[in-house]
Amino acid sequence: MDPGPAVDVRGLNKYFGKKHVVRDLSLQVRRGEIFGFLGPNGSGKTTSIRLLCGLLTPDSGSGTCLGFDIARETAAIKREVGYMTQRFSLWEDLTIRENLEFVSRMYGMKNRSRAVSEALENLGLSSRQGQLAGTLSGGWKQRLSLASCMLHNPHLLLLDEPTAGVDPRARRDFWDHINELAGSGITVLVSTHYMDEAERCHRLAYIAYGRLLVSGTSEEVIGSQALAGYEVTGPDLPRYAALLRGLPFPVQVTAFGATLHVVGSDSTALNDLAQRMKKEDSHDWKPISPGLEDVFISLMEKAEEDIT
């Protein structure tokens, strides 16, 4: 029997006072997939995740999380979901071990002491288990939170920027672990600002001003925008960049070391320009395929225009 999608919500809306923070959010996350949730600061990612796990009640719209209604069956959702908050939310005045033990009690787990010891072992914190959680470094706090929200073997992980401030090695370990979990059938919804992490997700959604703008695999997301891109090299790049920004059609000009990336949604205009430039001046224009970051920045700028 097909258990249905892990997350399936339609038309969710959330207001804070007069502020419309989540607008008509519809989202499907399949079981066992890693789903990336991206968007600029203040776009409503955290709010959307809170709606999914029953921490906030939507003003309108409905849906299910692991088959449970997000408005009425929040108790069941809470048992099956592991939620890692964006801000460190474990108890700073409890030790590392006490935190994990408390969480294991809240989920009514059996063999608590063993589960906690195992988690500490995996984290590599066994020797520091008596240290107060508040005295950990930022990255270690993240890793502890992650361990704590996975303690009760949830079927769905909602991770709100889990790797913010975590070093590259730990980040890679974390993603390897997430992949393993997904392989064993656990669904992961993860919000992030890192492009390399976005690329490691099976599917993505991009949200701005509370509105979901695109979703799909990273190829689909890139394809949907039909951007053209060039890598420009040559003398006096800063002045050249200022010149390009003054063009009559919108382009994004970003400096990458000794090169400029020029990306635009009006591909015909940009291609023409590149042809002309190659002949006229000493700069070298090489076509490149735009990446996720280019797509997201372009989406964000478009959304800004729509709003204003």
Place this chain on the structure above:
Amino acid sequence: MISGFSWLRWSGIIFKEFIQLKRDRLTFAMVVGIPIMQLTLFGYAINSDPKNLPSAALIADHGPFGRAVLQGLDNSDYFRIVREISDAADADRLLAEGDVQFVVTIPGDFDRKLARGERPALFIEADATDPSATGNALAAVAGIVRASLARDLQGTLGRLAPLSDPVDIRVHRRYNPEGVTSFNIVPGLIGTILTMTMILLTGLAMTRERERGTFENLLATPALPIEVMTGKIVPYILIGLIQVSLLIAAAYFIFNVPMVGSLALLYLSVLIFIAANLTLGITFSSIARNQLQAMQMTFFFFLPSILLSGFMFPFRGMPQWAQWVGSIFPLTHFLRIVRGIMLKGNTFAELWPNLWPILAFISVVIALGLLVYRKTLD
């Protein structure tokens, strides 16, 4: 809601609160320090001058002289004769329950003895648990009595008038014969300190979680509101009991306050009073957005409650409207209960008139608390 109640989760929350309390030195110091500090500070009582104290008249001789004395007392600022009784047992009951502050007894043969110049006795029994409430009134008695008899004693019995004191006034300060102020202050401190620390600590306990962001984590777990609310209350009940024991011990051993009534009854009342304050604290913390607001609410409640409860100023010295407002506060009733038990040896039946208002207060606050408890982050 109760159906999914889990003892494991509940005890987990209690356990966590205890660990956090243990690590929070400041709170710990406050819990022990406040009682000791206040005890020393309030050793010096604040006096005031209450008027119109309700009094009962026990009349054995209905002659004109006795009438004149009662009339004189009633006309004075201090006394207001509200009852006439004929039985000494009634007098005891009225004093024990605090319905009257004084019982004035006109003994038999009062008129005849007075006419003969035999200086008959006039008995005044005072509820002296709060000496500042009775002190001025008692000091004025002799003058009032002399003045009210003066006119009658001129005329035919004029020869008696020069006698400075026609009547032998015998004052009996009940419950606190020496008029020791600490007898009143110590029970009062038990009430005020409990009000202060219980409301403040529970008020902070919930808002602290909200402010630090840990509330989001707690909400994301399957823990039920009832488990969280009550689990957070339990450690503070224990703290309250420790404070009370500290104060009672100090009262008994250092200030020599008598312990006439039942200790068990005292602790029962203390538990009810603690419950009233904790429910209020938890309710405050559901309304408050942060710790500062919780603290402000606590003080907005705490100040009128010490000012109007009869702790700072004798209850009967306050204007009528203030007495009505004062009757809302659990502290007002708790003060009477503690004085009643420690100094008067009150029984449960005698305490009931002051117990039920506290229970009523609890029910109203719980109803309010469940109404405002936020199960989500909105």
